[in-house]
Amino acid sequence: MPGRAIRVRGVVQGVGFRPTIWRLARQYGLRGEVWNDGQGVMIHAIGDADDLDAFIRQIPLQLPPLAKLDSLDVTALAPTPDYPDFRIVGSQLNGMHTPIAADAATCPDCLAEIADPKNRRYRYPFTNCTHCGPRLSIVKQIPYDRGNTSMAAFPMCPACQSEYEDPSDRRFHAQANCCPLCGPAVWLEDNQDRLADNFDPIDRTAELIRQGYIVAIKGLGGFHLACNAADDGAVYRLRQRKRRYAKPFALMAKDLGSIRRYALVNAQEEQALQDKTAPIVLLRAGGETLATGIAPGDEKLGFMLPYTPLHSVLLAALDTPIVLTSGNISDEPQCIDNADAKLQLAGIADYWLLHNRDIVNRLDDSVVRFMDDEMRLLRRARGYSPEALTLPTGFETADEILAMGAELKNSFCLVKHGQAVASQHIGDLESATVQHDYRQLIALYQQLYDFRPRHIVIDRHPGYLSSQYGQTLADAGRCELVETHHHHAHLAACLAEHGVALHSKPVLAAIFDGLGMGEAGELWGGEFLLGDYKSCTRLGHMQAIALPGGNQAMREPWRNTYAQLRHYFDWPALQQDFPDLHIVQFLADKPLATLETMIAKNLNSPPCSSAGRWFDAFAAALGIHTARIDYEGQAAIALETLAASRFNGNTPYPDAWEAGVENGMTVLSWRGLWLAVLNDLKHDIDTAEIAARIHHSLIEACVSLLLKLSAETDTDCIVLSGGVFQNRLLLEAIGHALRATGKTVLSPISYPMNDGGLALGQAVIAAAKSLE
Known part of the structure; x- marks a missing residue:
């Protein structure tokens, strides 16, 4: 009888995959074996040729809930061993390691058990099986066996042990299996x-x-x-x-x-x-x-x-x-x-x-939002990490790369054998406790994936603690240190998750965020780029405006309003023209002489093209969190919320923006928009309408410039990314307008468009360079 050797790769260990194969093989009357090894799962199957073909076709269709199939390769098995039946056999480790599944919500079968007064797990708060429950949160090291998890402290009772050893039971090799008699309390x-x-x-x-x-x-x-x-x-x-x-x-x-x-x-x-x-x-x-x-x-x-x-x-x-x-x-x-x-x-x-079950690895709740016809991850953590991404065509041999991520919303990413594994959301590295977690998790992932980097990738901002730690690791491990451009990484991350091949032609991108370091140390954040995985070119940007007080301007929106107004107008004349406006009176009580000196002498007031600060400035002008914000993005979110109530049916302000040229690049300036907003405030126009028209004006300017750049560069694929595109009005309106002209629009879905997705972009940029 013919035999087949079937190699399966992906998330196929600790998820009930071998019992599924065992049941499927018995269904088709096959003989053979299935086992775990360092590459995934190996199957030897012997039987009638038609039954073998049907069996193989069913494997991708019969995956258990937590499994993820990356590849299934079939070769002839010759000579065919003499197997008496089909069996699950012990693991055969060979120095390689396979992915760990993400923690998963309670499955319907377990929910039914805890709701059944006659079941021995009635109301038991730690009920789980191979289809659900803890994974990354409890693992200490590989292999993913009970002894290497925080469940090692809870020996199974005879009933649980029987389930664990029975391949027909959904708790076969469920490492967290337990009940009220033997489990946590x-x-x-x-x-x-x-x-x-x-x-x-x-x-x-x-x-x-x-x-x-x-x-x-x-x-x-x-x-x-x-x-x-x-x-x-x-x-x-x-x-x-x-x-x-x-x-x-x-x-x-x-x-x-x-x-x-x-x-x-x-x-x-x-x-x-x-x-x-x-x-x-x-x-x-x-x-x-x-x-x-x-x-x-x-x-x-x-x-x-x-x-x-x-x-x-x-x-x-x-x-x-x-x-x-x-x-x-x-x-x-x-x-x-x-x-x-x-x-x-x-x-x-x-x-x-x-x-009393220890949490080994901290996992925040993941966050998603439905925008532009897709459910998009804004924070990637529990339930998603550490799921691997198979990199696009051309990256098959990418290997041994560790990307350190950003300063805020940090996650890191490793690349091994053409796959990228992004860590869970770690947080803002300004906290010493978060830094400690960050270092511990990097060490854990290296152990889990038997990973030793040869290339370490950092953001080019020297003040980022992730960059500084990356430098330390590179020096200690004698690794190549690769610096990446912040906004290029946003672009590259989006390309990678959408499967754009390594050697594809460059794409256009609008990358809008709070800020990131540009090519020569400038602060960027409202960028129009042309790029691929290997390089990117800045074609245009929002008008660079002083950031008076540096980080303080990120917390006090009024500083950005003043910087914008004094850039576009003569401030004393503006005070005379609009003396009764709340924002003008508010600013009059601030130490503007000091700010003026700081800006004029470039003292802690770097020019910044940030779209995030642009939104802050207009929000403050409308009386939204003018003095101070309590969390990142608060003013911009409130401006979006206000605009949403009047968005449909509204239009851009006429002559709101101008596309000039500076240093060979297109620059969007906003004098007309500011004048229109100030006049509407003077005439007591509803601030919701003003907020809506501000959004429409930015949308019109972006679409117009992107279409112009598309024609000039003969590029029809456009990326929209960066944290500012978490604004649903902005993402959807620009995306719809571009698609209506026949453009292909890509924006992040499975990885955050904010800095939480930056490490993936850093990793693929370094991978592309390593494969040159």
């Missing part, structure tokens, strides 16, 4: 000690939340702080104690029907909410209202559904959604350790719902 504490065990700790937690208390809950990848989302007082207290005064809170509801009471949900958003990745989905608020402090000044609500059995049992006992925000003091990472949480969250939480 949950308990409740107040700020003094553990509470008595004569009540159910999860039901008691639900009751405390109903009463208005704040509870710290140890979850899958870190602690959360929870309170009743309908209780104004509880939400206010949480904001004050956490010192998170304005940034929206994430919410969790028990089911889709509960979410629909408070938000509008389309088909794609519904699918995302119910996906195994279980991200926070940003939805448009609509229907009943929650506490006023949930999302101040924002039309969106960030909802997720329960993704662990603990969450499911807790939410089943509650009639209203809960706030479920990261368990930390503002700007610090989530707590993951019980003792640390008791210390760090003292003064914030009233109670702690704890358990």
